[in-house]
Amino acid sequence: MWSFIHKLGSPPWFFRFGGSLVRWLLPLTLILLLVGAFWGLLVAPPDFRQGNSYRIIYIHVPAAVVALAGYYVMALAGAISLIWRIKMADIAMKAAAPVGAVLTGIALVTGAIWGKPTWGTWWVWDARITSMLILFFLYLGVVALFEAYENKAAAAKACAVLSLVGTVNIPIIYKSVDWWYSLHQPASIKFTGESAIDASMLYPLLLMIVAFYGLFAVTVVMNMRAELIWHHRQSAWVRQWAGLD
């Protein structure tokens, strides 16, 4: 176990490991996405109140769930970077930020599109939606901070601090629908107790959540590989990978 964690810090080892991980996880994720989307769009029954517009749930909820979880991944990488000064953690943080931003963007845009036929409006400044918008800006902030500094170590430090401070927002997003009464419905899937969603609608949703987790992992690892090559462009292993030596 410890030797595996130790190996993760080695750039050439991680580059090779990431490559083989992507080779099997990417096709698996794409298959899960296709099956989940087909099931949710065409097989699952319509909602008795919202009709077919509810089918947006199969992309909206997975994107939002993984965007929140992804923020913890980024903040954890930030904490590791600050405490142990591990370069690989900086690279993981930099790789996760744009993926999280896109997923939060998807959650916001699909939510707005779903809101129009359901609530009669594209946007309301309620607690859940506003805190998700803050999450979007936090992700963008980390992306922008990395680009703003010439000194990469200083950039990583600033991004780690921003990521850690931003974690305050995550429990607020989770609990916003319980703490404030708003248009946004409370959570339908519960870890304890019975879910407020029928099994025929729940299974494709769970499948899509798993698929989005897979997609997050694949894209973060792919971004990390591209970043590793650039960081170590003068190294012998990179030249060997490019077919030079």
Add this chain to the structure above:
Amino acid sequence: MYFDSIAAVIDMNGHGLYVWLAYAITVTLLFWLLWAPLRQLRVRRLWVIAEGHRRAVSDEPQSESAHQRDEADKTFSDSSETQG
């Protein structure tokens, strides 16, 4: 299968525009997420190759790799033009 025709799938009882628009935007963004690092890796590999040839030429001015270097430079500058 819930729907009984292609037209019903497209229309979705009047919600088709919202549902398909949401899915189209999502597919486009997810495709970009997967494509961007692949393209970045390809461009950076070309950079490493071009740099390698540049070094080889500066080490051995008479070497035959000058032509290869020019080719690699050309490929790299072609691909870096599309870089965002």
